[in-house]
Amino acid sequence: MPSSSRDLSRPEDGFDVVLAGIAARGLAASARRAGLRALVLDLFADEDTRALASHVVxxxxxxxxxxDPDDLLEQLGRHAGADVPLVLGTGFEDAPELVAQLAARFHVVGSGADTLAKLKDPVLFARQLAALGIPHPRLFPGAAPEGRRALEKRVGGSGGGHVRPARRARGAGWYLQEFVEGRSVSVLFLGDGEAARLIAFSEQWCDASDDAPFRYGGCAGPVAVEDARARQVADALSKLTGAVGLKGLASADLILHDEGWHLIEVNPRPGATLDIFDAPPLPPLLRLHLDACAGRLPELPLLVPGAGVEARAAGLFYAPAAMVLRDALPDWAADRPAPGTRIAAGEPVCTVRAAGRDIAEARAVLARRMDHLSRALSTASRAAAE
Incomplete structure (x- = not known):
């Protein structure tokens, strides 16, 4: 566990915000950009997270x-004040009960357990979308109808590693959703419990493995979406925000196609697109999250490609084989494990970031950096195997 030179027992060493999740480096970077002193609790305590935060657990x-819910509650009780805003990142999608426990003891700033349950329970979510007239894929309670493609998903799952083509869901904790063909995009937005404000659209892609064909690969943005369609999405997300009481930063996964669009999923928390959107011309996204949770939506125009707007891309690099990191990773890599860290095959090693004049250039730079990292780490893979 990383240590810190800051003495947490002294009042002057207090924090402005507490950030918790599986990997909270993106939130820590946004807190630093907003001038906030952050206490971070996550699974990795990567080197750049430790450099960005006031203290890391x-x-x-x-x-x-x-x-681990017990460990999270214990560490928060030990290090976090009950009145300091607590922002939850990834890792709580399937745990509304844990979110309720946290809200009872700490000052959670964001969507509550009830909102999370309504958005992440697939049956409740589909019913809510139907009631609001929002286009969405059908759920199949048994086998998929003949001639219909379907995906099996884990309830509350994230990251795409749990998604597979299937004719029938395997049982409790899983569901079967209609497969919709089209362009996969995500929209970052803010909710204040009553209405939503779109921030930017991004494209996303998969990095398939043998057992996870829809494993999350990365994202790039901003991308342009037809004005009329963007207005439809904004209206739908405002209706949904008011219906479920969504607050703060969130993202919605969409499929765009010739006939229109479908809303696939809503993640009611800050996510991976912090890496491409938490930069000028946008203000610090964590600050927008805190403001929206307090009922203040910003008067921001939708971020679109154009003059003065840099395109950014970020992708996850997964270990092709078991490895031991021998050297520090390049500056364009984020979520950097310390040298000597052992990483199993298929586990994420780091996030790779790139920028360009447009999406094509940003993704081309990202691809070159991914290739460079793959070749550089092949020695580490061989060393781990010997």
């Missing part, structure tokens, strides 16, 4: 890359 892993 490495949490115990539970069942792979899940948060």
């Amino acid at each position: 490495q949490l115990r892993r539970h069942d792979g890359f899940a948060l």
Whole structure:
């Protein structure tokens, strides 16, 4: 567990915000940009997270890359004040009960347990969308109808690693959703519990592995979406925000196609697009999150490609084989483990970032950096195997 020279027992060493999640480096960077002193609790305590935060607590892993609720509650009780804003990142999608526990003891700033349950329970979510007239994929309670493609997903899952083509869901904790063909995009937005404000659209892609064909690969933005369609999405998300009481930063995954669009999923927390949007011309996104949770939506125009707007891309680099990191990673890599860290095959090593004049250039730079990292780390993979 990383240590800090700051003495947490002294009042002058207080924090402005507490950030918790599986990986909270993006939130820590936004806090630093906003001038906020952050206490971070996550599973990795990466080197750049430690440099960005005032103090970092490495949490115990539970069942792979899940948060251990007991350890999280214990560490928060030990290090975090009850009145300091607590912002939750990834790792709480399937745990509304844990969010309720946290809200009872700490000052959670964001969507509550009830909102989370309504958005992440697939049946409740589909019913809510139907009631609001928002286009969405059908759920199949049994087998998919003949001739219909379907995806099996884990309830509350994130990251895409749990998604697979299937004819029938495997049982409790899983569901079957209609597959919708089209362009996969995500929209970052803010909610104040009553209305939503769109911030920017991004494109996303998969980095398929043998057992995870829809594993999350990365994102790039901003991308342009037809004005009429963007207005439809904004109206739909405002209706949904008011219906479920969504607050703060969130993202919605969409499929755009010739006939229109479908809303696939809503993640009611700050996510991966912090890496491409938490930079000028936008203000610090964590500050916008705190403001929206207090009922203040910003008067910001939708961020679109154009003059003066740099395109950015960020992708996850997964270990192709078991490895031991021998050297520090390049500056364009984020979520940097310390040299000597052992990483199993298929686990994320770091986030790779790139920028360009447009999306094509940003993704081309990202691809070159991914290739460079793959070649550079091949030695580490061989060393781990010997």
